[in-house]
Amino acid sequence: MSDLSRKPPLTVRLCEPRGFCAGVDRAIQIVVLALKKYGAPVYVRHEIVHNRYVVEGLKNMGAVFVEELDDVPADGQPVVFSAHGVPKSVPAAAEARQLLYLDATCPLVSKVHKQAMRHVRLGRHVLLIGHRGHPEVIGTMGQLPEGTVSLIETEADVATFVPPEGMELGFVTQTTLSVEDTAGIIAALQAKFPTLQHPSTESICYATTNRQDAVKAAAPGADLFLIVGAPNSSNSRRLVEVAERAGAQASALVEGAKDIPWEGIVAGGTIAVSAGASAPEVLVDELFSAFRERFDVRIELTRTAEENERFLVMRDLRDLPLTVDDMAFVNGRGRA
Template sequence: MTKPPLTLYLAAPRGFCAGVDRAIKIVEKALTKWGAPVYVRHEIVHNKFVVDDLRAKGAIFVEELSECPTDRPVIFSAHGVPKSVPAEAAEREMIYVDATCPLVSKVHIEAERHSAAGLQIIMIGHAGHPETIGTMGQLPQGEVLLVETPDDVSHIDVRDPDKLAFVTQTTLSVDDTADIVTALQARFPNIQGPHKEDICYATTNRQEAVKAMARQVEAMLVVGAPNSSNSRRLVEVGAKAGCTYSQLVQRATDVDWRALDGIASLGITAGASAPEVLVDEVIAALNERYDLTIAEVETAKESVHFKVPRILREIA
C-alpha cells in the first residue's frame, strides 16, 4: 500500500535548553557522588520521560522537604524554590544542591535588588507554577504581586504607584507578556523593568522557530508535558501564528492520527524539557504512516552551557 506524501518541518532550535540539561546532570552526578537514593524536591524538570528515567537510576521525587530524611542529599528543581526551602534544609543540617536554572536565579536577584531599593515588585507569571512560587518566595509576603493578564493590571492594589518594578516568569509567551508590560507601563509610567528580558533565550528562540514554521504547515505537533509551561506556550504561539491545528503530545502514542488525516505538511517542535529521543520517536511513527520529506526551519543557533555546582564538580 502506497503511503501518502508528507512534508515534515522540524523547528530549530527545539528541545533541551541549557538550564534543563544542567538540572538533569546535577541529579545524575549526585547519584554518582552519593549513590542512591538521592531526593529531588518537585519534578527536576517537567517531563515524565526524564523523571521516570532518573527515578529508575535511584532518584526519589517528593513535593515537600519534610518528606526527605536528613541523612540523604536533596536537590531543588530547575524551577527554583522560595527562600524558606534552603533555610529549612540548612536548619535540618541536610546536604542540598540547588538545580535552579541560572536564568531563573537572575530573576530572583533582580527582585531582591529592586526590593532593597524600596520598590514593590509585580510579577508577570502563572499562579501556582513552581517558578512563580519560587520567585515570589524570595521576598516577604505582599512584596510581590502577581498578574497573569493585561486585565489583571487594572485590578492590582499597589503600595505606591511610583515605586514599582516588574519581573517575569522565564517561560511565558513573548507576545502575551509584551501586552501585559504595555498595560503595566500605561497604568504605572514610572515602573522599572529588567535590564535584560526575563523571558529566557530558549523560550524566545523556540517560539520564534514555531512562528516561522507555522506559516508553512497545516498542523503542528509540540512534544512536551502538559505541566510544562514553555511547551504549552508553543502550542498557543503556533495557533496564533496561523497554524490551524496545534497538538501537545508527550510521546508518539499520544498523537491523534485522525486529526492529521489528509494533511500534506506538518511541523514538529519540542519544549525545553523534552529530550530529542521523544522527537525521534514521533518521527519514526510518522515514517510508518507517510512517505516523508524532511526539512528544517532554523531561526537561531544556541551555544549556551551552564556549569553544575562546585560540590558536584568535586566527585568523590
C-alpha cells in the same frame, strides 16, 4: 514497489532550536552526578523538570521524588531542588535539619530572583508577571519579604491592581511566558504606571524566545503543529498557543508518539514539530519513527537560531565522569 504498496507523502517541518535548554540539561546532570557521587537514593524535591519521561528515567537510576522536605529522611543522602527554583524558606529548612542539598535552579531563574531583589532593595514594590501556582512563580515570590510583591497574570489584573501608596513599581516576569502575551501586559502596566521600572535585563529566557521564534517561522501553512512536552510544562503550552496564532490550522501538545492525533494528519499534508525546553529529543525521534511507518516523510528544517549555551554544575560535582549512556540521557538522546 507497486503504487498500491507505496506510502503516501507527508511533509514535516522540524523546528530548530527545540527541546532541552541549558538549564534543563544542567538540572538533569546534577541529579545523575549526585547519584554517582553519593549513591542511591538521591532525593529530588518536586519534578526536577516538567517531563514524565525524564522523571521516570531518573527514578530508574535511583532518584526518589518527594513533594516537600518533610518527606526526606535524615539518612545523610542529598536532596536536589528543581530547576524552577524554590523559596528562600526551603534551603533554610534544609539547613535547619542539617540536610545536604544541591540547588539545581536554572541560572536564568536565579537571575530573575536577583532582579526582583534589586527592585526591593531600591525601595520598589515588585510586580511579577506569571502564572499563579507555577513552581517558578512560587520560588520567585518566596525570595522577597511578605507584602513586597504582587502577581499579575493578565491585562485584566493590571486594570484592577492598586499599588501600595507612595511606592515606585518594578516588574519581572516568569522565564517561560509567551513573548506576545507578556508584551501586552507590560504595555498595559506602562500605560497605567508611566514610571514603572524594568528589570536590568530581559526576564523571559533565551530558550523560551528562541523556541517561540522557530515555531512562528514554521507555523504558516501547516495543517497541524505538534509540540512535544508535558501538560504541566508552561513553556510547552505556550508553544501550542504561539503555533496557532502564527498560522497553523491546528496545534496540539503531545507527550510522545502515543498521543499523535492521526485523524488530523492527511496524505500530502504538512505538519510541523517542535519540543518544549524540558522535552528530550528521544521523544521527537519516536514521533518520526511513527510518521515513517505510515508515510513517505520529507523533512523541512526551520532553523531560526543556534544555541551554544552551557551552564556548569556546582564545583563539587564538576569532575565526576559520565558514561556515554549517562551523557545520552542528560542530553535527551537516550533512555536511562
